[in-house]
Amino acid sequence: MENNNSVLLEMKNICKSFPGVKALDNVSLTVKRGTVHALMGENGAGKSTLMKCLFGIYSKDSGQILLNGKEVSFKTSKEALEHGVAMVHQELNQALKRNVMDNIWLGRYPTVGPFTSEKKMLADTAAIFDDLGIHVDPRTIMSTMPVAQRQMVEIAKAVSYHSDVIVFDEPTSSLTEEEVEHLFRIINMLRDRGCGIIYISHKMEEILRISDEVTVMRDGAWVATEPAAEMTMERIIKLMVGRELTNRFPPKDNEIGGVLLEVEGLTAMHSKLRDVSFNVHKGEIVGLAGLDGSGRTEVLENIFGVATRKSGVIRLHGKEVKNRRARDAIKNKFALLTEERRATGIFGILDIQENTTISSLKKYKVKGLYLSRKKMEESTEWSIRAMRIKTPSQDTKIRSLSGGNQQKVILGRWLLTDPEVLLLDEPTRGIDVGAKYEIYQLIINLAKEGKAVIMVSSEMPELLGVCDRILVMSGGRLAGEVDAKATTQEEIMTLAAKYA
Structure with missing residues (x-):
């Protein structure tokens, strides 16, 4: 491996404040040529803020950034790219109606003489894809591709700038194991060429x-x-949370009662979900395992009424409930925490209080159309305390919170509707180990209150550590059911492949 260990990037004593919060306090980072430098910390630790200061999205308040020994201070991300600093963001921001090569060369189309050359653009894109082992037709429209392929396009774009420094922000949060292996091959190749890679991940x-x-x-x-x-996992956790986390999961002390929810013959109209039947007891946490596309999310969406059901019956306390849409489901004491926080969970332009109380506004009505601000403040204060949400105030815009804190706000919102059945889709995706522990504890506490919890997760240890029972989906069908305490990851994977 070519690694002369010369310093490529130095960030010295970087400070950055936002109203009410000091996001970066004298942070320094040194990245050597030909190395992968991991950046870790809980949600809200400042990792993404530091990278945004490097990349010209934020301007730092003080400190120095040296690239190849020269001081730089990029005003825009375009300037950063032109100086060899690229960033592959967790939230992909692409022109989805344009094709792949347009997305790579936007704003700097290859030319032959004074004219843009489609032929050269195609050849240049194909050459980069070939180099990186990416099998995508450069003429494909972005919106037609899965997230994993769109991410590969973003990586190819970073490479096309001949970047010295490439930042990967949570690059594997939506990738399969096979895709992760491919990404690692690309990262190792870039490292061997002398790039400095900054890698942000919770995994x-x-x-x-x-x-x-x-x-x-x-x-x-x-x-x-x-x-x-x-480094060991224990050492990293201790440094991140400032305390020993000897167990990744809280002790389970929920008691399981009688059957609360019955699902019978659930078949979807617009997905391959068919004939799924199971029940969930009071105080029980049931996991839904399976590969991507196995129908796990569809089960939750059909129960909650946000996907159209073809047939099937749902009973709560032995009585049939008809959740034809989200409003019915909320009235019938169901709550759904969606997987895509930013797209379908938070109202980014609203503050914490509005995001917390929006699903239970009836509670706060006084005299006709008026809402009691005092009651809303009390509920939000309860949620901030109960969920341990880190926020300067209730008036803070939710989009300025870290992913873990956004997730806690949404969980608090649903608890205020006083649900009996909680449907959680990837409740800890993109969340650090300390916040995960807190969310696991909240889930167990909800079960202790007698609620029924159904939880989709792609992380096998999480399902084994938090759930009582695990249902395994495969190809839109229920492939089997296992006892979380007695099963193994191998048994779950075997079931997951049954109809795949």
Whole structure:
């Protein structure tokens, strides 16, 4: 591996404040040529803010950034790209109606003489794809491709700038194992060419496998930088949360009662979901496992009434409930926490209070159309305390919170509707280990109150650690049911492949 360990990027004593919060407090980061440098920390630790200061999305309040020994201060992301600093964002921001090569060369189309050359653009794109082992037709319209392929296009774009520094922000949150392997091959290839890679992820197994060095941040400050080879999962967790987390999962002390929810012959109109039957008891946490596309999310959406059901019966306390749309489901004491927080969960332009109370406005009505601001404040205060949400105030816009805190706001919102059945779709996706523990504890507490919880997760240890029973989906059907305490990951994977 070509690795002369010369310093490629230095960020020294970077500070950045937003109204009411100091996001970065004298943070320093050194990235050497030909290495992968992992950046870790809980949600809200300041990782993305630091990278946005590097990439010209935010302007730092103070500190220095040196690239190849020269001081730089990019005003825009375009300027950063032109100087060899690229970033593959967690939230892809692409021109979905345009094709792949348009997205790669937008604003700098290859020319022959004074004219834009489609032929050269196609050839240049094909050459980069060939180099990276990406099998995508450059003429494909972006919106027709799965997220994983769109992410590969974003990586190809970063490489097309001949970048010295490439930042990967949570690159594997929506990738399959096979796609992760491909991504790692690309990262290793870029490292061998002398690039400096900054890799942000919550997945510790990945970090320990791919990185040369690890920097941990906590509450907007630098905590430690150590060689990855000397790091363990326990050490990283301790540095991240400032305390020992000996167990990744809280102790389970929920007691399971009689049957609360019955689902019989659930078949969907617009997906391959068919003839799914199961029941959930009071105080029980039931996991839904399966591969991507197995129908896990569709089960939740059909129960909640946001997807059209072809046939099937849902009973609560032995009585049939007809959830034809979300409003019916909420009235019938169901709550759905969606997988895509930003797209279908939060109202980004609204503040914490509005996001917390929006599903239970009836509670706050006084005299006709008026709402009691005092009651809304009390409920939001309860939610902030109960969920341990880190926010400067109730008036803070939700989009300025970290992913984990956004998730807690949404969970708090649903609890205020006083549901009996909680449907949770990937409740901890993109959330750090400390916040995960808190959300697991909340889920167990809800079960202890006698609620029925159904939880979709792609993380097998999470299902095994939190659930009582696990239902395994495969190809739109229920492939089997296992006891979380007695099963193994191998047994679940075998069932998941049954009809796939």
